[in-house]
Amino acid sequence: MKIGIDAGGTLLKIVYFENEKRRFEKRPSSEIDLLIDDLNTYHSADEIYLTGGKAEYMNEKLKQIHGTSVEFDATYRGLIKLMQEQNLSIKRFVYLNVGTGTSFHQADWEGQTRVGGSGVGGGTLMGLSKLLTDLDSYDEIVKLAAAGNRDEIDLKVHHIYAGRQTPIPGDLTASNFGNVLTGNIQDMNNADKIQAVIGLVAETVTAVGISLADGFETEDIVFIGSTLLNNDVMIEIVRRYADLKGVNAHIIENGEYSGALGALL
Ligand code: ADP
Ligand code: MG
Numbered sequence: 724m725k726i727g728i729d730a731g732g733t734l735l736k737i738v739y740f741e742n743e744k745r746r747f748e749k750r751p752s753s754e755i756d757l758l759i760d761d762l763n764t765y766h767s768a769d770e771i772y773l774t775g776g777k778a779e780y781m782n783e784k785l786k787q788i789h790g791t792s793v794e795f796d797a798t799y800r801g802l803i804k805l806m807q808e809q810n811l812s813i814k815r816f817v818y819l820n821v822g823t824g825t826s827f828h829q830a831d832w833e834g835q836t837r838v839g840g841s842g843v844g845g846g847t848l849m850g851l852s853k854l855l856t857d858l859d860s861y862d863e864i865v866k867l868a869a870a871g872n873r874d875e876i877d878l879k880v881h882h883i884y885a886g887r888q889t890p891i892p893g894d895l896t897a898s899n900f901g902n903v904l905t906g907n908i909q910d911m912n913n914a915d916k917i918q919a920v921i922g923l924v925a926e927t928v929t930a931v932g933i934s935l936a937d938g939f940e941t942e943d944i945v946f947i948g949s950t951l952l953n954n955d956v957m958i959e960i961v962r963r964y965a966d967l968k969g970v971n972a973h974i975i976e977n978g979e980y981s982g983a984l985g986a987l988l
Pocket of ligand 2: 731732775822823982
């Protein structure tokens with residue numbers, strides 16, 4: 724069996740590959756030593772390939788490994804594979820890996836260039852949600868967000884223009900959380916707050932993606948990373964923002980496994 728592991732800041736993404744069959748698994752990065760024990764105990768005869776920020780650490784503790792890859796190269800290889808499988812044949816695109824933080828890349832079928840990063844990502848979603856609502860379960864957070872409404876929290880362009888004609892779409896966010904002081908704070912419940920946090924993360928990374936796409940002369944932006952997982956609110960905000968700006972947002976199924984998959988390719 725071949726095993727590809729992307730050991731990230733928050734999650735360990737694992738791909739098991741045997742007899743042309745693939746199985747995906749995720750574990751919290753806090754359980755990295757448990758995974759290492761499992762691999763040393765049950766998978767000493769298997770081929771293990773590593774990537775991600777914690778790959779070096781795993782490399783030191785594993786009895787044997789077959790290779791390590793630079794995270795950005797592995798992710799690109801895995802992403803191209805998933806795009807081919809999902810019949811997404813865009814030649815030139817920007818992709819965003821929305822993990823704990825976010826990294827931005829411009830790519831074509833020849834390769835990728837990492838063009839930047841932002842500390843705003845899934846870790847921001849988790850951290851701000853905890854501070855604002857005391858919730859810390861990802862599944863609970865994304866589920867609750869769907870029941871919220873961020874209209875009272877965010878300041879929209881049409882709020883500022885107050886009924887007058889707007890030079891850009893009035894529904895765009897003028898300031899994330901910018902309406903809190905003028906809004907009715909008592910009416911802002913946990914679902915609203917979390918939805919606003921997701922809005923902040925989604926709009927920040929998408930705005931950067933849109934600018935990079937413009938500079939790279941493409942209209943296609945590809946999103947990967949566990950922050951999109953079951954995150955309907957995030958996906959809807961990304962799609963709506965992209966629509967307003969005339970770009971195509973592509974959300975890759977199993978995209979969070981790009982690195983793990985690429986590591987064993
Ligand atoms: P990294 O490679 O930095 O570990 P990921 O692409 O795995 O990043 O994304 C991590 C983010 O995914 C978290 O910050 C969180 O927002 C989200 N997430 C999705 N599922 C989970 C989960 N089960 N537990 C914790 N965070 C999760
Ligand atoms: Mg990652």
